[in-house]
Amino acid sequence: MAQKSTPKSARQAKIDAVRKDGGGGVNRIVVGAVVAVVAIIAVVGGVVVAERNQQDRVGTSTTVPAGASGMGQGFVANADVTLQPNAPTLEVYEDFQCPACALFEQVMGGTVADLAKEGKIKLVYHLKTFLDANLRTTHSLTMGNAAMCAADAGKFQAFHDAVYANMPAQEGQGWPTAQVRGFAEGAGITGAALDAWQTCVDERKYGTYVESTEESSSKAGINSTPTVVLDGQKLDFNAVPDPAALKAAVEAATK
Amino acid sequence: MSTRVADGLGSIARLVLGVVFLVAGGLKVTTPEASAKATQAYQVLPHDLAAYVGYALPIVEVILGLLLLLGLFTRVSAIVSSLLLVVFIAGIAQAWARGLTIDCGCFGGGGTVAADETSYLPRILEDVGMLACGLWLSRRPSSHLSLDRALFRAH
Numbered sequence: 001m002a003q004k005s006t007p008k009s010a011r012q013a014k015i016d017a018v019r020k021d022g023g024g025g026v027n028r029i030v031v032g033a034v035v036a037v038v039a040i041i042a043v044v045g046g047v048v049v050a051e052r053n054q055q056d057r058v059g060t061s062t063t064v065p066a067g068a069s070g071m072g073q074g075f076v077a078n079a080d081v082t083l084q085p086n087a088p089t090l091e092v093y094e095d096f097q098c099p100a101c102a103l104f105e106q107v108m109g110g111t112v113a114d115l116a117k118e119g120k121i122k123l124v125y126h127l128k129t130f131l132d133a134n135l136r137t138t139h140s141l142t143m144g145n146a147a148m149c150a151a152d153a154g155k156f157q158a159f160h161d162a163v164y165a166n167m168p169a170q171e172g173q174g175w176p177t178a179q180v181r182g183f184a185e186g187a188g189i190t191g192a193a194l195d196a197w198q199t200c201v202d203e204r205k206y207g208t209y210v211e212s213t214e215e216s217s218s219k220a221g222i223n224s225t226p227t228v229v230l231d232g233q234k235l236d237f238n239a240v241p242d243p244a245a246l247k248a249a250v251e252a253a254t255k
Numbered sequence: 256m257s258t259r260v261a262d263g264l265g266s267i268a269r270l271v272l273g274v275v276f277l278v279a280g281g282l283k284v285t286t287p288e289a290s291a292k293a294t295q296a297y298q299v300l301p302h303d304l305a306a307y308v309g310y311a312l313p314i315v316e317v318i319l320g321l322l323l324l325l326g327l328f329t330r331v332s333a334i335v336s337s338l339l340l341v342v343f344i345a346g347i348a349q350a351w352a353r354g355l356t357i358d359c360g361c362f363g364g365g366g367t368v369a370a371d372e373t374s375y376l377p378r379i380l381e382d383v384g385m386l387a388c389g390l391w392l393s394r395r396p397s398s399h400l401s402l403d404r405a406l407f408r409a410h
Binding site for chain 1: 284285286287288289291292295296298302307310311313314315318322327328357364366367368406407409
């Protein structure tokens with residue numbers, strides 16, 4: 001009882017006065033402004049950090065490999081072969097971390113390489129890196145760059161095949177640095193060429209290029225791997241399940 | 256309906272909408288690259304703009320989720336959430352109508368999937384359910400256990 005009769009402090013009286021006429025305790029505008037500022041900083045900051053991480057990942061080198069006609073353009077794997085008349089273009093979209101690509105290579109890889117060597121197709125690879133985003137890794141980009149470095153030594157196909165023949169036990173695990181160097185050596189890159197390959201890998205010489213083929217293929221709506229395009233037509237693996245069917249399809253596309 | 260019951264429904268709506276947004280945003284916020292790719296896969300916005308939207312969306316979802324769970328600025332949060340859900344529903348519906356075969360990327364993932372792995376209708380129904388919560392709170396933001404009530408004596 002004694003408590004109740006104690007006069008209110010001046011502060012409490014002020015608070016009560018505000019509550020009566022404003023109907024609010026804390027100042028709504030102040031809290032709203034704080035929340036809005038925090039939200040804007042979080043969103044803008046998040047976008048800036050994401051953008052910067054993406055650039056850090058790719059690096060600054062803007063070299064385009066000799067086998068590609070420009071940024072975003074596929075890499076021609078058999079530019080040194082004289083094509084047979086009216087040979088169709090076979091475009092292969094692959095991400096080095098993609099298990100289904102390894103399966104495709106296991107079944108079709110030899111046939112594709114033979115057709116390319118015989119000049120029956122113009123073989124174009126579009127390296128994709130979208131699995132890096134899903135798996136939170138950089139292996140797709142690293143291997144794409146390393147494969148382009150192998151292309152400098154004329155050993156793209158052998159390096160590419162070695163990677164798919166040695167997929168990590170689990171998707172996303174990647175390849176140890178020593179193993180990747182082993183792929184290069186196994187592909188026949190030795191001596192000064194091996195040193196050049198290593199420098200190219202360390203500098204991420206083709207990082208921007210590999211990311212550019214990811215971008216351009218993604219813009220074209222190709223977001224799953226392996227995607228194989230023969231003479232402009234997406235290959236349906238149900239219709240073309242084996243090497244014999246692939247050879248027949250290539251023959252049919254040779255006009 | 257008594258005020259008490261209506262306020263209880265408001266609290267449930269806040270909880271449902273808040274938890275889903277917080278979880279959906281939280282699962283994607285650490286993988287902005289994947290979120291960018293998922294947004295690009297809808298093929299609506301220009302490619303580069305879609306990447307920025309993809310970076311920003313998870314953060315926006317986390318913020319909305321937190322505000323709704325706390326019951327802070329419930330009406331504004333609910334209106335923004337509802338608008339966002341309308342955009343999501345439209346995005347999924349257009350992908351379905353155009354015959355794209357993509358994962359919605361709502362809770363991470365996203366991108367192109369096999370035709371038999373798409374789930375457009377369930378995703379749209381989920382979003383419609385959430386939209387109902389959002390519209391309820393936009394119209395009647397009052398609810399139990401909210402910061403709006405504790406701080407501002409509002410609602």
